[in-house]
Amino acid sequence: MHSIPAAIVAGQVAAKQANRPLSVFDMFRVGVGPSSSHTVGPMKAGHAYTTAIAEHTTAVPERITIELFGSLGATGRGHWTDRAVLIGLAGYRPDTVPTQVVDEIMDRVVDSGTITVAGIGDVPFTVETDMIFSPRIKRPYHVNALEITAYVDGGRYARTYYSIGGGFIMQDLSEDPATNPQVVAMATAESQAAHARPAPHPFSTANELLDICRTQGARISDIVWENEVAARPDTDVINYITSIRDAMADCIDAGITTDGILPGGLSVRRRAPSLHQELKDRTTVDSLSGMDWVNLWALAVNEENASGHRVVTAPTNGAAGIVPAVFTYYCHEVADATEDSKVRFFLAATAIGALIKTNASIAGAEVGCQGEVGSASAMAAAGLAEALGGTPEQVENAAEIAMEHNLGLTCDPVGGLVQIPCIERNAIGAVKAINAARLALWGDGQHSVSFDTVIETMRQTGADMHSKYKETSEGGLAVNVVEC
Incomplete structure (x- = not known):
């Protein structure tokens, strides 16, 4: 297990067993409001999914759904979690996304009936049915969970992510995250190298x-x-x-x-x-x-x-x-x-x-x-x-x-x-x-x-x-x- 920041924060690696304490690069990071766990983390999750889906297929999905569980489902609208995931899927990151994109993306999605998935293209998306808020469903690993699912190549490709606070995210590689989570920490190559x-x-x-x-x-x-x-x-x-x-x-x-x-x-x-x-x-x-x-x-x-x-x-x-x-x-x-x-x-x-x-x-x-x-x-x-x-x-x-x-x-x-x-x-x-x-x-x-x-x-x-x-x-x- 890598002693990278997200793994340390999540407790997968005990702080006393880590190569180093968390850094100033981990504690202070530029992002967009209003919430690091409900906005910044989900935006990073959406961005991470673009890489995963591009490695899985080159086809344009027939449909994509986004389901927000637990706390993300309860206050996701007020914290703009829905918008954040869409921004991440479009290929933007919290520290560099233009303010105009933040302000306009939901209107664009509603008007066009599509979302942009970086590296894939435009995918049909209906906000009322494809953005799902499930506050009463709590995934066992963490209260801040979201699942992105693409219906493509005659099947479904789903990934579950957990936003564990401060913009840190974890990815679940299990086929059944609801009962058998298999969670790994996510970090940039630069961060991994520094913490090594x-x-x-x-x-x-x-x-x-x-x-x-x-x-x-x-x-x-x-x-x-x-x-x-x-x-x-x-x-x-x-x-x-x-x-x-x-x-x-x-x-x-x-x-x-x-x-x-x-x-x-x-x-x-x-x-x-x-x-x-x-x-x-x-x-x-x-x-x-x-x-x-x-x-x-x-x-x-x-x-x-x-x-x-x-x-x-x-x-x-x-x-x-x-x-x-x-x-x-x-x-x-x-x-x-x-x-x-x-x-x-x-x-x-x-x-x-x-x-x-x-x-x-x-x-x-x-x-x-x-x-x-x-x-x-x-x-x-x-x-x-x-x-x-x-x-x-x-x-x-x-x-x-x-x-x-x-x-x-x-x-x-x-x-x-x-x-x-x-x-x-x-x-x-x-x-x-x-x-x-x-x-x-x-x-x-x-x-x-x-x-x-x-x-x-x-x-x-x-x-x-x-x-x-x-x-x-x-x-x-x-x-x-x-x-x-």
């Missing part, structure tokens, strides 16, 4: 990471950096972090300059542009002005995400506003912010996100929003504490505080849309991350509850949480708020 190179400082728990830091006399970001450059040239790592920073900045800029009503039918108005104008027009700065800016940056990103536009998965799309808001706060509000510290921010955040991903989950469909906003808040808190010069113990404490105070957070999106309460929740999560970092930096790093304990508690809480609070829109605010 052993890390000089492997760690699978926060305690192990802290022990390495003490032994090496190093900071958390130093350890992550040495692991990164053992797999790739240092210029590639720096360039990638720079590209992620740029993408986050572009997303904020787009969010504060784009007005209007968010799509989906809830009539939620974008607030970032008016808040931005109000902040610019202020003639005096009060003690809470910094918080207002943090709120603005988080809202801007998640309003872009809710529109299906390009964001950075950090570690998910539903929580994509937290890390950018806290990082931007550091850049704007800390007078002596340096380029070195800005890189360290993302390296430390990577370590924390990797620990959560491999020892619990970041998927709302598995553990609720504690795995999304909670994880992002912990990552941002650790990144900020690291950038501000915190010791390894203080950085670990910052992550622990942020995650501890998100335990039990449910995922109950109204209308299945990543809007209410998701957008505001990112603003709250960002402010909470800053406060967690400050609390940790006031102390000496000694605390009663370890980050490892909080991760395990989050995992157990998610396992105990009723499914109606885990991205199915069957409980909580999703049923108690009247859609209008």
Whole structure:
């Protein structure tokens, strides 16, 4: 079994047995909204199917059906899972698909009665009958499952995929996925090659990471950096972090300059542009002005995400506003912010996100929003504490505080849309991350509850949480708020 990212996240390869921890290349990736598990992952699945069907046949299928199971079936419309799979089948990937394609593909499919399958051609497709939502059917391997079936050459060619969170996907090679799953992880050749190179400082728990830091006399970001450059040239790592920073900045800029009503039918108005104008027009700065800016940056990103536009998965799309808001706060509000510290921010955040991903989950469909906003808040808190010069113990404490105070957070999106309460929740999560970092930096790093304990508690809480609070829109605010 390859110790590639998806296999590690899925638990097929234990984190302690992997060649290396998850990388900054795994934790931060550019994609489109509104959801990494419901949009980005299914888009990748559709793209993967084009390769599989092209290897199976050169004939044009008579028909293709797409069935969305479990959580994907429950909130697939609101999360635009249906559209995402069609975009992937057309040959596009989340990091490069043009916005025009995202905005227009469903209308084109409805009007033409066909879908485009890259490498095959146009295939008859009726949205009402060929796009099947099956929320009550749960495949045994994972709650986020989808099956793409082509009727071709007198038979049927089906593939089942699982979107396990953060844009990672698994493929089921079984003839009977419903009862006998045979799942393999999927990754690019570049990712496989990088993860095949052993890390000089492997760690699978926060305690192990802290022990390495003490032994090496190093900071958390130093350890992550040495692991990164053992797999790739240092210029590639720096360039990638720079590209992620740029993408986050572009997303904020787009969010504060784009007005209007968010799509989906809830009539939620974008607030970032008016808040931005109000902040610019202020003639005096009060003690809470910094918080207002943090709120603005988080809202801007998640309003872009809710529109299906390009964001950075950090570690998910539903929580994509937290890390950018806290990082931007550091850049704007800390007078002596340096380029070195800005890189360290993302390296430390990577370590924390990797620990959560491999020892619990970041998927709302598995553990609720504690795995999304909670994880992002912990990552941002650790990144900020690291950038501000915190010791390894203080950085670990910052992550622990942020995650501890998100335990039990449910995922109950109204209308299945990543809007209410998701957008505001990112603003709250960002402010909470800053406060967690400050609390940790006031102390000496000694605390009663370890980050490892909080991760395990989050995992157990998610396992105990009723499914109606885990991205199915069957409980909580999703049923108690009247859609209008």
